[in-house]
């Protein structure tokens with residue numbers, strides 16, 4: 154079963170709500186009574202959602218992403234609009250480069266007030282893979298090296314830039330950089346291996 158436009162919009166709004174709930178959970182405080190009320194409300198919501206959980210409406214891959222890379226893998230934990238843990242990034246292509254821009258919130262904190270290194274790596278993994286796709290070289294990550302130059306601040310505009318560095322047969326090298334303003338925060342190199350052609354040559 155696939156989602157109607159109305160259902161897509163509803164699911165997107167639900168994901169946004171859940172995302173805000175997750176973010177709030179990181180700095181939550183209140184009296185015993187207030188926390189108990191939240192626990193009860195969430196428990197009810199949880200039961201309702203559990204009852205509907207095996208009726209997935211969203212596809213794994215959306216070829217009609219219309220230039221918005223957050224639509225390609227709707228439930229990706231890094232880029233999917235419908236996954237509440239995905240960071241709030243805009244991801245798009247210009248010529249053969251893919252860019253991601255946005256801010257990370259408390260849910261992605263590693264060192265105090267900074268983004269967790271694993272989250273930064275995960276974003277590189279996804280946006281470098283998108284750069285391969287943008288160059289019509291769909292592939293999987295074989296290895297990923299990230300150089301962390303400066304801590305990546307939370308709640309601050311950050312921009313990732315990625316580009317195809319080299320291709321030889323099925324081996325693809327993609328590079329990426331992450332900046333806050335003019336400051337280089339980190340860089341990455343990924344080796345991607347293109348999907349094998351099947352026996353029909355596709």
Ligand SMILES: CC(C)(COP(=O)(O)OP(=O)(O)OC[C@H]1O[C@@H](n2cnc3c(N)ncnc32)[C@H](O)[C@@H]1OP(=O)(O)O)[C@@H](O)C(=O)NCCC(=O)NCCSC(=O)Cc1ccccc1
Nearest residue numbers: 226278279282292293294295296323324344346347348349
């Ligand atoms: C697919 C492949 C990487 C390669 O296997 P096959 O196709 O069977 O190819 P084969 O083994 O025949 O090798 C071909 C050539 O490549 C070379 N080579 C291979 N590996 C390495 C290496 N590590 N390092 C260096 N070289 C390596 C190998 O020597 C050979 O070289 P040759 O031609 O003789 O000179 C496989 O190991 C695999 O599935 N790994 C797990 C991948 C995975 O889970 N990644 C994480 C999830 S993806 C993600 O999250 C991003 C994403 C999100 C959403 C959407 C899209 C992307």
